[in-house]
Amino acid sequence: MxxxxxxxxxxxxxxxxxxxxxxxxxxxxxxxxxxxxxxxxxxxxxxxxxxxxxxxxxxxxxxxxxxxxxxLKLFDLGAKALQHVDLIRIADQQMRILSKETRETIHLGTMEEESIVYLHKIDSLYNLRMYSRVGRRNPLYSTAIGKVLLAWLDEREVREILAPVTFDRKTVHTLADVDALLRELADVREHGFSEDREEQEEGLRCVGVPVYDRFGHVIAGLSISFPTIRFDDNQLTHYVAILHQAAANISQQLGLARYPFPSV
Missing domain, CATH: 1.10.10.10 (Winged helix-like DNA-binding domain superfamily/Winged helix DNA-binding domain)
Structure with a gap:
């Protein structure tokens, strides 16, 4: 044939x-x-x-x-597709507010198998910006969005998801293995945000927070990405605060009763 x-x-x-x-x-x-x-x-x-x-x-x-x-499996698939449509529509307004305030690249991403997939993006208003596109995949272990998507899963689930994954050391800062990642995920849960400290690309940092559905499940990550030359650690608290407020607004519009802001 x-x-x-x-x-x-x-x-x-x-x-x-x-x-x-x-x-x-x-x-x-x-x-x-x-x-x-x-x-x-x-x-x-x-x-x-x-x-x-x-x-x-x-x-x-x-x-x-x-x-x-x-x-109901087909219904479940359809519901997931509709959820993403609603999520992107609702998130767009908040992402534009973040873009206007920071002028940096804003991403919304979710998990698909052992990767993150970018659902929506607002480009940086600066000439020097990161390359990414909607639909592009990146590793969970070396991205801020990936870390917030993993952080609220139990250790067994994280290990199962990452079992087929090779930790590619893209930079000297990339985490070496799943054990190193699990240690960092504990900090993400405690503080309510994650960081990519030049782990995916030299000279590029990223801060991310979780977005929840109405049942309190983390369904997406919201992040700000920026070159290291435009950032100092004094900005971190401010970026985390405005990300949390944006994610809370998105989550509440998706039906979440109360966003779990981390205690200061």
Whole structure:
């Protein structure tokens, strides 16, 4: 089979899967025979796809009566997508306020597998700025956003997430391993903010704080990034304070009752 034929088969399979999902969505529960008639596929083909979707958790079989129905897993995926849309829309206003006050690069990022992904960005108003883009991935262990996303997980979860990750020493400041990171995450939890001290790129620092959903779960990180030549440690307290206020405003609009400001 040539590459073009394989590609056609893959597209055909995707179309069949979504056809079955659509038909399942129209009914509370449905049997293989009726479903095969609805989607105009053989019973054996429908059964094979159903078993795969069942193993992945998207479909459940109702007892032993050969009836199938959708689980809430698709709803969960959709809810996550909507959450990110709402998060970006709400965060944009606060990020622009931070940008106006600091003139530095402002990022909003979330975790995807063992990386952070930038969801939104406001560029620095200075000519000298950091390179980044929405959708770009960076390591969790060497970024301020990554650290706040990990800090409120338990040690077992952190180790599981980072198990396949090689700690690439991009600079002399990059943390060496997960044990070093865990020690720093304890400080992040205590003080409520994280720092990238030239760990991802020489000459670039970053400060980040957590953003919470209505259940009190950390779902994103909000950060200010800046070249070391435009920063002194006296600014740190101010940057952390305005980041916390912005993150609190975002979190409260997402439904959080009370933002956990760290005690001074």
């Amino acid at each position: 040539n590459d073009f034929s394989k590609q056609q088969d893959s597209v055909s399979s995707v179309l069949k899967v979504f056809g079955i999902l659509q038909a399942l969505g129209d009914e509370h529960e449905i049997g293989v025979t009726e479903l095969s008639q609805r989607v105009m596929m053989s019973k054996s083909t429908v059964y094979r796809f159903l078993q795969t979707m069942k193993s992945l958790g998207y479909v459940r079989q109702e007892g032993e009566n050969d009836k199938y129905s959708l689980t």
